[in-house]
Amino acid sequence: MTVAKDTSASGAGRTIISVDAMGGDRGPATVVAGISRSAKKNPNIGFILHGPADELQKLVARRKYLAGRVEIRDARDVVTMDDKPSQVMRHGKNTSMWSALDAVRAGEAEVCVSCGNTGALMALSMVRLRKLPGVNRPAIAVLWPSRNPQGFNVMLDVGADIRADETDLLQYAQMGASYARNGMGLERPRVGLLNVGTEEHKGRAELKAAHDLIEAVAPKSKFEFVGFVEGGDIPGDTCDVIVTDGFTGNIALKTGEGTASLIGDLLKEAFKFSPLSRLAALLALTSLRRLKKRIDPRRVNGGVFLGLNGTVVKSHGSADATGVSAAVKLAFQLARQGFAGKLAARVASANDLPQDTAQENLKDGEQE
Amino acid sequence: MTVAKDTSASGAGRTIISVDAMGGDRGPATVVAGISRSAKKNPNIGFILHGPADELQKLVARRKYLAGRVEIRDARDVVTMDDKPSQVMRHGKNTSMWSALDAVRAGEAEVCVSCGNTGALMALSMVRLRKLPGVNRPAIAVLWPSRNPQGFNVMLDVGADIRADETDLLQYAQMGASYARNGMGLERPRVGLLNVGTEEHKGRAELKAAHDLIEAVAPKSKFEFVGFVEGGDIPGDTCDVIVTDGFTGNIALKTGEGTASLIGDLLKEAFKFSPLSRLAALLALTSLRRLKKRIDPRRVNGGVFLGLNGTVVKSHGSADATGVSAAVKLAFQLARQGFAGKLAARVASANDLPQDTAQENLKDGEQE
Numbered sequence: 001m002t003v004a005k006d007t008s009a010s011g012a013g014r015t016i017i018s019v020d021a022m023g024g025d026r027g028p029a030t031v032v033a034g035i036s037r038s039a040k041k042n043p044n045i046g047f048i049l050h051g052p053a054d055e056l057q058k059l060v061a062r063r064k065y066l067a068g069r070v071e072i073r074d075a076r077d078v079v080t081m082d083d084k085p086s087q088v089m090r091h092g093k094n095t096s097m098w099s100a101l102d103a104v105r106a107g108e109a110e111v112c113v114s115c116g117n118t119g120a121l122m123a124l125s126m127v128r129l130r131k132l133p134g135v136n137r138p139a140i141a142v143l144w145p146s147r148n149p150q151g152f153n154v155m156l157d158v159g160a161d162i163r164a165d166e167t168d169l170l171q172y173a174q175m176g177a178s179y180a181r182n183g184m185g186l187e188r189p190r191v192g193l194l195n196v197g198t199e200e201h202k203g204r205a206e207l208k209a210a211h212d213l214i215e216a217v218a219p220k221s222k223f224e225f226v227g228f229v230e231g232g233d234i235p236g237d238t239c240d241v242i243v244t245d246g247f248t249g250n251i252a253l254k255t256g257e258g259t260a261s262l263i264g265d266l267l268k269e270a271f272k273f274s275p276l277s278r279l280a281a282l283l284a285l286t287s288l289r290r291l292k293k294r295i296d297p298r299r300v301n302g303g304v305f306l307g308l309n310g311t312v313v314k315s316h317g318s319a320d321a322t323g324v325s326a327a328v329k330l331a332f333q334l335a336r337q338g339f340a341g342k343l344a345a346r347v348a349s350a351n352d353l354p355q356d357t358a359q360e361n362l363k364d365g366e367q368e
Numbered sequence: 369m370t371v372a373k374d375t376s377a378s379g380a381g382r383t384i385i386s387v388d389a390m391g392g393d394r395g396p397a398t399v400v401a402g403i404s405r406s407a408k409k410n411p412n413i414g415f416i417l418h419g420p421a422d423e424l425q426k427l428v429a430r431r432k433y434l435a436g437r438v439e440i441r442d443a444r445d446v447v448t449m450d451d452k453p454s455q456v457m458r459h460g461k462n463t464s465m466w467s468a469l470d471a472v473r474a475g476e477a478e479v480c481v482s483c484g485n486t487g488a489l490m491a492l493s494m495v496r497l498r499k500l501p502g503v504n505r506p507a508i509a510v511l512w513p514s515r516n517p518q519g520f521n522v523m524l525d526v527g528a529d530i531r532a533d534e535t536d537l538l539q540y541a542q543m544g545a546s547y548a549r550n551g552m553g554l555e556r557p558r559v560g561l562l563n564v565g566t567e568e569h570k571g572r573a574e575l576k577a578a579h580d581l582i583e584a585v586a587p588k589s590k591f592e593f594v595g596f597v598e599g600g601d602i603p604g605d606t607c608d609v610i611v612t613d614g615f616t617g618n619i620a621l622k623t624g625e626g627t628a629s630l631i632g633d634l635l636k637e638a639f640k641f642s643p644l645s646r647l648a649a650l651l652a653l654t655s656l657r658r659l660k661k662r663i664d665p666r667r668v669n670g671g672v673f674l675g676l677n678g679t680v681v682k683s684h685g686s687a688d689a690t691g692v693s694a695a696v697k698l699a700f701q702l703a704r705q706g707f708a709g710k711l712a713a714r715v716a717s718a719n720d721l722p723q724d725t726a727q728e729n730l731k732d733g734e735q736e
Contacts, residue, residue, distance in 0.1 A: 203530060256599075271655055291634050291638040
């Protein structure tokens, strides 16, 4: 893929992110506020922004950090949360989502960021960017707060496809390990296969087959395979990458998010209970903020589509400016790592020598 | 089933619970401490306790609340956490688990409680108690902290069987609704079918088939079917009963537990951070205790096996005395409701008139 580091609107040396301004629950003003935040923090970033040009021009003009760093691409249509993927694939040519992906396809930007409809974004990504040669099912990978030193684990697939056979699960293991290596600087990520027990005789037939396939390629692929793991290991420290099918992964992701959100709300209630507890809450404010920051889903906002010719970061539909900025940061990090190219090489030579190294990991080069 | 309210060791009018003293991580002393706690709180409860008679006699003799209320059944063998279910089914005749189930089979006790190996307990339960006529796959149901007024939702299956076809899912819906009606006093429980989206076109083929089956029987079966629900609805308030296969349910359960435990530990860390936050923690102690009590897994300890001729409550293997006592409380409540009989009638006449009513619900008759 051509590397785009210089476009008219963005100046030399900048990494260009293609951003779909539309389709998020909070509208384009929030997206522009988010990219403005990223632009302020990171001088090495530039944007191609897709949506209704007149509206976007007004929003961008108000942000001083965006001056000279945003190229606007006019797109009149919007993919809504209710649109069916099949519809969007047929009639979506004039949408901001299509336009945002095409900038990556054309090599003008390195990564695409969108807050829009996940199903439509995945379907359009498959059509516009195409699957990497040898990949049957692309996957969506997310970062999950964990007990590991790096603070997060990678889980995939969380919903690109509800099915996955043993070969798909093997590819998820390889792609997930590559993401952990490039995204978290883990030279030799530990990969676990999600199951209902850790004993090798347990679970579905395709899981036993996948277990043997992954075990066989692990040494060559430079990751450690820890075997079967359970739901409790997703936020745990027994492995760094959790591999599962998109049905199970999606349910696990949403169960975890829902549980965390329930506890957060109960915690707030508990602190409102009495004058004494309200005083305690006041004193505990910084501690609680520290905790919130540690597990704030906005800080790790962004599912990454793996297995395509190009990288797509799916931000939460409800993301606020902080969330959009976090997704842009992730997109920037992956672009700087040349992640798309490394992943492609990794998949192409799945059984040969490993292509990606942790030499230039994101933690070292971190910038926001 | 014969109702056992009078055995030599327990006195007239008592509800008898059959308790497997062995197989838990903390040994029989913890189990005896747990049933002693229950005996102290609830004068209407009696026990048949299974395990090595000499050891159990000593443990029971030390507890004054257990005097005259425990009949000990000598069983020399123990099912360990590593024993395979198939092994236990062939060679388990002399185990405390087998003996505990047989007391329910013989009608001497109404409910069996065990902290032992889940797979072995389910396999033995199927052999000794047999499946209810018409039930293909029994299920394990758990209570899950939720935003609903009753404080908990029912989820099943969480791991009795990794497979479930549309007919199984239909039976889970009926059994789960019956449990919610009898266990939580909900006259018309709302049942949801777990999927990766709430749109009717989404998900696996068996889920679409199950959706239509459940929708068709809901009016006759006196529950409300809310359609597909997502992982976030498990701790939510959109339904009271979440139906899924045992693979997905087990992963969701353990993911939720793991996430809650991670947040709890991070919360503790946050409060240890500085002298000020330690002071805050001190002041917030009662608030935090209140929260802990609300989501403490020990308070809702007990997966219930549904679909058998008799009720089995599976306590956590790591349960302490509080946890064992909670499992006994649940067993007592279900026995008092005549739950096993109501569930059997419900399954037998699945498409006829409903058999169980909320007239005498557990909240009213609650006693521990």
